[in-house]
Amino acid sequence: MQLSKTFYALAAVAALASPALAADNMQGITATTIKIGNLGPFSGDAAVFNPLNFGPEAYLRYINDKGGIHGRKFETVFADSACNEAKGIAAAKKLIYEDKVFMIMGNPCSGVAMAIKPMLEQEGIPWMGPAANPKLTRPTSPAMFHTTYTGIESGEAMAGFALSNPAIKKIAIVEHSNDWAHGYCNPASDFIKKNGGEVLTRIAMERGSTDGTTQALQVKTLGAQAVLGCLYQPELIILLRDLQKFGVAATVVGALGADFDQTVQQVNSPAAVRDKFFQPYQFKAKIGTPALKEFEDMFVKYLKKDELPKAGPPTNFYYFGVPVGIVTVEGFRRAGPSPSREKWIAAIESIKDFDTGVLADTVTFSKDKHVGVSRMYAVGLDKDGKQTVYTAWGKPLPE
């Protein structure tokens, strides 16, 4: 008994180690299924970002409902990273070595993503995800892909939109002291300096703040014409409210950590946001317009009740997550009836100018470019309070 156990264990190790190198790797693929790992913060204080994981899941279920790809249906294994490196590694190892998934759909927490990167590279596990940390795909890692904007694209879009107003030169940055915020605001700061703007100051505003008086008064005293806020939604709301309170007229550009609609609604003061508060915009049209309606319907139809918001329509995080599913599926479509990791990666790298139907930019990958998108719009309320998507300052996107 004991002996045979050892034998199987050794055999399994051997099976994993040697032949995999020779032939194409088909781990996670059966005649009828494709196993996908979905890694995200389902517990802990970053759980607020888990719609990023449900977006792609909705798309996979939609595809399954339509019969799957080349006769195979997707089978998702969720794993909780809790946004904690030690737990995230355990989760990823379970997906790779126990569940033997084909690939992993990414974890929005960049610390965890960085911690699992060496393992993914070693095993050659494909990864596709929405994590903001640009280091995941720069320099290019053979099997890792960003279908969505990293901190660099988003941060530059924030700065770029502010500078597209010729009147704006002096910019203040208000940010959390965490990797997420620095992931956006560091590239933003570099972009401003390179493009003729001036970064007046970088002001800290920590999570759990209940008041933004100090920050607002510093912005006011320094005479900033624009403020980049690399802040989560609660603190962004406080900053907007307090800037308004002290009559600071500066334009505010928020990072992608907040939901635009909710932020506007929760600031609850038109004067604080109209023609004043903007955010980089990842999508080709306004959420809620017919152009994106099919996605909203998809989320509502295919996600379970506890995977959707308690109240209201799906937030932009669902839309931001869904391209990960779309491009992954496109990879399988192109990889043909007998997919392998190698074929899938080649298929993804063959994607050029692919319209996801949701993102502002089309997706283009190549052998040495694993970030699929770059162009972003900006969203804001115009003078009349109408939500508008802009391509640049004062230039609304034609509807």
Place this chain on the structure above:
Amino acid sequence: MAALLELTDVTVRFGGLVAVDGVSLTVSAGEICAVIGPNGAGKTTLFNAVSGNVAINGGRILFQGEEIHGLTPHQISTKGVRRTFQNGGLFPHLTALENVLVGLHARVDSDILGLLLGTSAAKRAESAATARARELLDLMDIGHVADHLASDLSGGQQRILEIVRALATEPPLLLLDEPAVGLAPHMRSQLVAIIRRLASERGIGILLIEHAIELVMSVADRVIVLNYGKKVADAPPAQVRADKAVLEAYLGHA
């Protein structure tokens, strides 16, 4: 004969309250000296002053001719002044043996590096200490409870254990704070015998606080009476017993 312990004009104040007021006294080797007085007379404060738990505001305390006031309790203890506590100073969560081993602490010369490396010298020091502790317990006839928790011992055993622990390093001076509290009569007489034995056989100077007046009269060579922090008498028991003023001051309250 040079005094073992010598207090000169010792004063302790707590805010406005003078707890010990210019007390002078001496204890010689082999002498049993009892401090009595009504509640709040400053007996325990006097003890705390000697053992370093309370700072004195005036006077001096000499032990073997050396000033000890101003030293920390552990330094005074290391010099050879050991004490027991009124409300039981045992470590209830340690066994009787471990309690005595703590008493022996300063005598165990195992260094930390030796212990961590498990050198035989360190091991020997530890096991020698353990053997010594068992011996001490046996000597006082409580060896059979060596591996029981202190909190599981009877009241009498706890009192004796505390004395064994205090005596582990063979100090020249022992301070006993109400050793007979809560003891059954037959235990009291055993206690008296032990105290006498310590003084006569080993020449230990003993300063004790006690409320049980019969015990004091039967064991003490000399009785010191405190009242409102002041010394009102310092004489052999018989003489104190006869002193009308003492009886008024003290027994009236007792």
Place this chain on the structure above:
Amino acid sequence: MADAPKSAAPATKAPPAWRQRRYLFWLIPLLLLPLPFYLGQYKQYVVNLILVYVPVGVGFNIVVGNLGLLAFSNVAFFGIGAYTSGVLALKLGWPWWATILPAGLMGGLVGCIAGVPALRGVRLFYLAIMTLAFGELLRWVYIRWVPVTGGSFGMSVPKASINVFGWPLPTEGDKFYAFLFLAVLMVVLTDRLLRSRFGRAFMAIKGNEQAAAAMGIPTDRYILLAFAWGGFVVGVGGSMYAALVGHVTPIAFDLAELILEFAVVMVGGLGSLVGSVLGAAIITAAPEFFREWPGFQEMLFGVLIVLVILFLPRGVASLLARVHPIFIDRYYRD
């Protein structure tokens, strides 16, 4: 002195013979040796993580269990250990094995600093809040001292640096042997310390500080020693964490981590070395069993601790003690 003890606790009645057989504990690491041949990378990783938390629990227990002080600074020792290893490996190019001792020493140093308020008579909740503040301040330093710590992004420990005398540890199975050695070493050393006059001094201070001083124990020095040794052991755990996770970030040492480390000590058994090891195993492995219901994890975790405190106040170790007296720690009782 013939009167019998008031109540004879069965534990203390046991003849000391079983204590002579404590070498049987060596069977545990020996039996674990073939583990890498049976476990896959995932399970082996979880086992390694348990081994990281063994010193973390052992070190923490010295201060809160044996010395009995309410100090919340453990996560500071853990963090400084991890950062010391990370910085030495990344910035100075040291191999990991050479960073273990410095990590422990830094942990010990930080332990001494965290112990200073206790010397000034700060106790109970005051000490708890103060040490909590200390740990958070240190975390603030990790975030702010960007050139050294990498700031909020943290730092990646170079994979090549994770070796022992040049012998690389590429798989979880390889790390396991290094970790098992370190965990066992920390347990054995702490066991020796606690069984000596030093350990007895800690327990005497816990029981009655004044009486301990009256026995000639310099209490201040021993309080510092407990913090320093606790910090050292936890610092070594931090170094192991750096090698295992490979990525050291400030958020890994936040209040949630502190609660986790508390749980290791409480669930295992306050003041029990056996308990620290058990607690590390239970608290680290339990979430893996609840993977299917991630949202429930926090709630279950809270409920688990509540139940343990209510029904097993001396932790899971007290259950084992009922099985065989060999598991009774001689260090602590209520």
Place this chain on the structure above:
Amino acid sequence: MLAVLPQLIVSGIATGMLYALIALSVTVGYRATTVVNFGHGDLVMAGAYATFVFVGSGLPFAPALILALASLFLFGVLTQRVFMQPIINGPHLSLAMMALAIGYAVRGGARLEWGSEVVILGRPYDQGAFMVGSVVLTMDDLVISGFVVALLLTLAIVFHITPIGRLIQAVFQSQRGAALVGLNVHAFHGMMWGAGAALGAAGGVLLGLLVPLSPDLGVYTLIRGFAAMTLGGFGSPFGAVVGGIVLGMMEKLLGFYVSTVFIDITAYLVTILVLLIRPSGLFGQRATVRI
């Protein structure tokens, strides 16, 4: 730079009032039981969510608030009786852990329900702002400060004038003494723990006026509350309020004139400095315990 000083002070007071309320609510439980509730932050959070739930069920704000406070009071009483009382004589670590664990479970529950979205409580009044000289005041500032001042006055009356207050003093000074005067100490502990929870919940609701709700709502504020208690003197209700206000002002001044990176650690610096320099705080009796 000095032109904004009055504004910083006024805003500091307004922020400090919130810290003061949290500190006060911990103090109430501490005075009665001599145990600090380390899980208090989660009760603060629970109060805000409870109000949110009752408002969501269609109740007007005021009754919803009262129901929420009553629920938290009951929860406090129950947890004290069922979980804290049985171990009240155990090691302090167990007490601290028990409170933490209860809070952790509550937080887990909230996360399960609302973890993946941001919800707001909303104000039951208009979000107005007034100019007083060069200083901007908002309705939020007035509501929060008014509530805390009213509460402090009520507590002052309860503590110093009513018989209950004398009981609280008695129990605070000596548990055994309180039992001797015929007080059901257990029931009393439960009630006061509940009162602390309800006050904490009120703090949560006031927080909820300012910021969106999240399961971690109370955690950040609790640390500030502890710092305020330490600064003002542990166990002193008046000290808790003064400590809260001073802390609020220090955060603003340090943040504006030195660097905003210090706002987050002002509370920690204050805690450490106070305990090292003047452990009894501004108004406390004693902060050190020598056994």
